[in-house]
Amino acid sequence: MSLSEIPTLSVLYRTKALKAAASSAYNPNHTLNQKVSHIRHDITKLHVDAIVNAANTSLLGGGGVDGAIHRAAGNGLYKECRKLDGCSTGSAKLTGAYNLPCKKVIHAVGPVYHGHERSEPLLRSCYRKSLDLAVKNGCKSVAFSALSTGVYGYPSPDAADIAISEVRSFLIGSDGEKIERVVFCSFEMKDVEAYTETLP
Ligand code: AR6
Numbered sequence: 190m191s192l193s194e195i196p197t198l199s200v201l202y203r204t205k206a207l208k209a210a211a212s213s214a215y216n217p218n219h220t221l222n223q224k225v226s227h228i229r230h231d232i233t234k235l236h237v238d239a240i241v242n243a244a245n246t247s248l249l250g251g252g253g254v255d256g257a258i259h260r261a262a263g264n265g266l267y268k269e270c271r272k273l274d275g276c277s278t279g280s281a282k283l284t285g286a287y288n289l290p291c292k293k294v295i296h297a298v299g300p301v302y303h304g305h306e307r308s309e310p311l312l313r314s315c316y317r318k319s320l321d322l323a324v325k326n327g328c329k330s331v332a333f334s335a336l337s338t339g340v341y342g343y344p345s346p347d348a349a350d351i352a353i354s355e356v357r358s359f360l361i362g363s364d365g366e367k368i369e370r371v372v373f374c375s376f377e378m379k380d381v382e383a384y385t386e387t388l389p
Contacts, residue, residue, distance in 0.1 A: 190235055190236060195237075197222060197223050199222040207227075224369065225370070225373070226373065227373045227375065227384045230374055231257065232254060232257075232334050232374045233261040233262075233289055234290065235291060239295050239322075239323050239331045240289070240332045240334070240374075241319045242255055242294055243339065245298060246276060246278060248276050248282065249267065249271065251340075254334045261289055262286060266284060266294065276298050278298045278299070279298065279300065279315055280315070280318055281322055282295070284296065295322050295328075297316075299312055299343065302344070308337075312343060316352055316356060317355055319333070320356070320368060323368065329369040330370040330371075331372070332371075332374045335352070335377075335380040338377075345379045345382070349373075349380065353387055
């Protein structure tokens with residue numbers, strides 16, 4: 190799926206796939222609505238500059254989206270990951286994409302959910318560091334999987350809230366203009382619902 194086929198929030202509002210909230214913490218922002226997308230899709234099929242993997246500290250693959258990404262990318266990704274010496278929770282590292290249609294893979298290590306207070310700063314940090322890495326490597330379009338919401342047990346509504354607010358802060362910040370599109374890529378219905386309720 191190419192970037193031009195991935196609808197922005199502006200398109201989702203126009204086609205009524207997303208309903209504006211009666212009240213929102215933020216004023217409507219046309220620029221942000223044109224820079225942010227939400228779709229339900231297999232992230233390994235997206236032709237964006239970078240996809241963000243929900244990895245673990247070993248960076249050597251696993252189940253869920255991590256497994257799907259390693260399978261689709263092929264052995265070259267595993268070989269490169271082996272040289273990275275792992276990654277701490279709340280941080281991220283970037284690799285090539287091998288057989289994937291994207292250009293780079295950002296491996297972010299989300300927290301195992303141990304309650305909001307302990308886990309929130311680490312999940313926020315994953316989104317921030319992934320976007321920092323994207324900018325440093327010239328990636329202008331970035332698709333995020335719903336980090337930590339699978340095996341790691343982060344409740345989807347809370348995780349969506351963190352993802353959206355952290356991406357928003359980044360996009361209105363000093364490096365925001367270097368990112369042209371952020372795609373929230375949901376897979377399960379619970380995440381589709383969490384983003385659909387939290388985005389407006
Ligand atoms: N495309 C997009 N999203 C997907 C895909 C896909 N192909 N497959 C699953 N998801 P999870 P975590 C969604 O469990 O909770 C791994 O074993 C899925 O529905 O993959 O951060 C790692 O190696 C969910 O919403 O990651 C770690 O050990 C989201 O991806 C551990 O799991 C994340 O679910 C990380 O756990």
